[in-house]
Amino acid sequence: MPLEKPGLHRAFLVHDGLRKKYLYSFHPVTGLWPVFALSGVSLNYQNILEQIHAEIAPTLPQGQLADYIPQLACVDERKFGIALCDVDGGYACVGDADERFSIQSISKVFTLTQAMRSADSLLWQRVHREPSGNAFNSLVQLEVENGIPRNPFINAGALVVTDIVLTQFGDAKAALRDFVRRVSGAGDVDYDVAVAASEAGHGYRNAALAYFLKSFGNLDNHPDQVLDAYFHHCALAMSCAELARAHLFLARHGKDKSGEVISPSQAKAINSLMLTSGTYDAVGAFAYNVGMPAKSGVGGGIVAVMPGMFSLCVWAPGLDRRGNSMAGSLALQRFAQLSGHSVF
Numbered sequence: 642m643p644l645e646k647p648g649l650h651r652a653f654l655v656h657d658g659l660r661k662k663y664l665y666s667f668h669p670v671t672g673l674w675p676v677f678a679l680s681g682v683s684l685n686y687q688n689i690l691e692q693i694h695a696e697i698a699p700t701l702p703q704g705q706l707a708d709y710i711p712q713l714a715c716v717d718e719r720k721f722g723i724a725l726c727d728v729d730g731g732y733a734c735v736g737d738a739d740e741r742f743s744i745q746s747i748s749k750v751f752t753l754t755q756a757m758r759s760a761d762s763l764l765w766q767r768v769h770r771e772p773s774g775n776a777f778n779s780l781v782q783l784e785v786e787n788g789i790p791r792n793p794f795i796n797a798g799a800l801v802v803t804d805i806v807l808t809q810f811g812d813a814k815a816a817l818r819d820f821v822r823r824v825s826g827a828g829d830v831d832y833d834v835a836v837a838a839s840e841a842g843h844g845y846r847n848a849a850l851a852y853f854l855k856s857f858g859n860l861d862n863h864p865d866q867v868l869d870a871y872f873h874h875c876a877l878a879m880s881c882a883e884l885a886r887a888h889l890f891l892a893r894h895g896k897d898k899s900g901e902v903i904s905p906s907q908a909k910a911i912n913s914l915m916l917t918s919g920t921y922d923a924v925g926a927f928a929y930n931v932g933m934p935a936k937s938g939v940g941g942g943i944v945a946v947m948p949g950m951f952s953l954c955v956w957a958p959g960l961d962r963r964g965n966s967m968a969g970s971l972a973l974q975r976f977a978q979l980s981g982h983s984v985f
Contacts, residue, residue, distance in 0.1 A: 684980060686725050686727070686731065686733040686951075686980075687733040687735075689733075689976060689979045689980055690723050690725065690733050690734065690735040690976075691735055692975075692979065693723065693735070693972050693975045693976060693979070694721070694723070694735040694736050696975065697721065697957075697968050697971060697972055697975070698719075698721050698736065700968065701718065701719045701721055701957065701959070701968060702718030702719055702958075702959050703957065703959045703967040703968045703971075704957075704958075704959025704960045704961055704966070704967035704968070705959060705960055706718060706958055706959060706960070707745075707939040707940070707941075707958075707960060707964075709843065710836070710839050710840055710843060710939070711839050711842075711843065712743075712833075712835050712836045712838075712839035712840075713743060713836070713839070713939070713940060713958075716742070716940075716941070716958045717958070718958055718959055720736075720737045720740065720742070720941075720956065720957065720958055721736045721737060721955075721956065721957045721968060721972075722734070722735065722736040722737035722738035722739070722740060722880070722881045722955070722956045723735050723736060723738060723881060723953065723954070723955045723956075723972060723976075724738040724880070724881035724882040724884075724885040724953060724954055725885055725951055725952070725953035726882075726885040726886050726889050726951060726952055726953070727892075727950060727951040728889065728892055728893050728949065728950060728951065731951075732882075734881065734882055737881075737956065738880060738881040738882050738956075739880050739881075739882055740880055740956075741878040741879055741880045741883075742878065742879070742880070742940050742941065742942060742956055742958070743833060743836045743875070743876060743877070743878060743938070743940035744875070744877050744878070744879050744884065744938050744940055744942055745875045745938030745939045745940040745942070746777070746794065746796075746799070746875065746936065746937065746938040746939065747884065747936050747937070747938040747940075747942050747943075747944055748817070748874040748875055748877050748938070749793065749794050749799045749802070749874075749936065750888065750891075750911065750915070750936050750944070751817055751820060751821055751824075751874075751887075752799065752802050752803055752806055752817060752874055753793050753794075753802055753911060753914070754820070754902065754903055754907075754911065755806050755809075755810070755816065755817065755820055756793075756802045756805045756806055756809070757903060757907050757910070757911070758902075758903055758907075759805075759806075759809040759810070760805050760808075760809055761907065763805065764793075764802070764805060767789065767801050767805070767859055768789065768790050768792065768793050768798045768801050768802065769786075769789055769790065769791050769792060769798075770792055770793075770914060770917075770918075771791050771792060771917075771918075772791070772792065772917050772918050772922075772924055773791040773792060773795050773918065773921075773922060774922055775791075775795075775922060776921070776922065777794075777795045777796055777921045777922070777964060778795070778796045778797075778846045778847065778850065779795070779797075780846070780849060780850060780853060782797075783797045783850065783853055783854070784853070787857060788853065788854055788856070788857020788858070788859045789857075789859065790854075791918075792914060792917075792918040793914065793918075794914065794915075794918045794919055794921075794936065795918070795921075796846075796847055796850055797850045797853075797854060799871065800847070800850055800851050800854055800860070800867055800868075800871055801854060801859055801860065803867050803870050803871045803874065804854075804859075804860045804861055804862050804867045805861075806870070807861075807862050807866060807867060807870055808861050808862060813870035813874075814832070814869075814870055814873045814874070817870075817873075817874050817877075818830065818831060818832065818877070821877060821879070821887060823897075823899070824886070824887045824888075824889075824890055824897055824902065825879065825883040825884070825886050825887035826883075826886055827879070827883045827886075830877065830878070830879055830883060831877075831878065832873045832876045832877055832878070833876045833877070833878040834876070836875075836876040836878075837872045837873045837875075837876035840872040840875060840876065841868070841869070841872045844868065844872060847868060847871065847872075848864070848868060851864035851865075851867055851868050851871075852864050875938075881942070881953075881954040881955065881956050882954075884942065884944050884954040885944070885952050885953050885954045886952075888944050888946055888952040888954070889951075889952050890902040890903070890908065891908050891911060891912055891915075891934070891946045891948070891952060892946050892947060892948055892949065892950060892951055892952045893908075894908050894909075894948065894949070895907060895908035908948075909948075911934075912934040912946055912948055913934070914934075915934035915935055915936050915946065916928060916933070916934040916935070916984070919934060919935045919936040919937065920935055920936070920937045920943070920963075920965050920970075921937070921963050921964050921965065922963055923961075923963040923965055923970075927965075927970065930970070930973075930974045930977070931945065931970075931973045931974055931976075931977050931983075932977055932982075932983030932984055932985050933945040933946060933947055933973070933977065933982070933983060933984055934946045934948075934984070935973070937964070937965045937966060937969075939960060939964050940956075940958065941956050941957050941958035941959065941960065941966045941969060942954060942955070942956045942966065942969070943955050943956075943965065943966055943969045943970065943973060945973055947982050947984070948984070950982065953973075953976070955969040955972045955973060956969065957969045957972070
């Protein structure tokens with residue numbers, strides 16, 4: 642039966658066939674709109690992940706390993722895992738969800754969070770918030786735009802964010818590692834020093850970006866210090882399960898189990914940047930096919946967030962030409978189709 646509720650014209654309990662019951666209000670002009678979700682009816686995420694695994698695992702390997710970082714060229718191309726954590730404490734996983742891998746640019750979500758926690762207003766004077774439309778390591782765009790990176794998720798923008806974290810915390814490597822241990826609940830998360838050394842030994846384009854930024858006055862610290870912290874941040878080794886848990890604060894509007902990580906408005910800002918800039922210059926296609934805020938890394942991981950509901954991570958090392966996991970992108974597209982979830 643309809644429920645009468647103050648301030649609403651009429652209210653209806655509706656089971657959406659997926660994850661929850663929703664309380665809807667009926668307005669005579671605007672129609673039916675959800676008011677809030679009621680817990681207690683769970684979508685079987687495990688079955689969905691198992692179906693995706695059954696469809697995609699036989700097609701592996703897909704794509705190309707990030708062999709310009711020699712250590713990443715050694716990864717088994719057939720690895721595939723997915724993990725999902727929901728805001729009510731639910732968990733589902735398949736495949737290699739507990740195996741750690743190099744998270745690479747997914748770490749940029751964590752450094753951005755730290756920078757926003759400590760220097761939010763300063764940050765946006767030095768980094769813009771627009772999609773790049775170019776390769777994530779473009780030098781040309783940085784020169785044209787006078788040393789102000791287009792967004793914090795391309796490499797130039799992440800170097801500026803790392804510079805801010807270095808200034809604010811002193812030891813940027815320890816600060817990020819400790820933060821990630823907190824939000825993931827995994828006290829032994831650490832850097833893969835072999836990957837960090839491999840990046841440092843071959844990261845000439847990143848070095849060029851850092852020195853270019855310094856020439857424009859957009860780095861406060863020495864480029865070599867910034868690069869050392871940046872290479873280590875990208876070399877964090879985490880599993881899909883740990884990454885899904887670590888990003889739950891973005892699904893919980895800025896909070897984790899121990900309290901507020903960032904404000905709700907900051908969580909919204911990060912989710913919006915993930916949607917518009919999180920998958921390099923493939924963000925349009927990703928938003929069209931998946932429809933969730935996401936951040937990818939050339940280690941083959943992709944984290945996606947559904948605000949108010951869950952965070953999930955998929956890992957498949959083979960990349961497409963834009964640097965996103967090929968099988969991982971397909972897995973998230975199938976997840977969106979099978980679950981019916983999207984921010985749109």
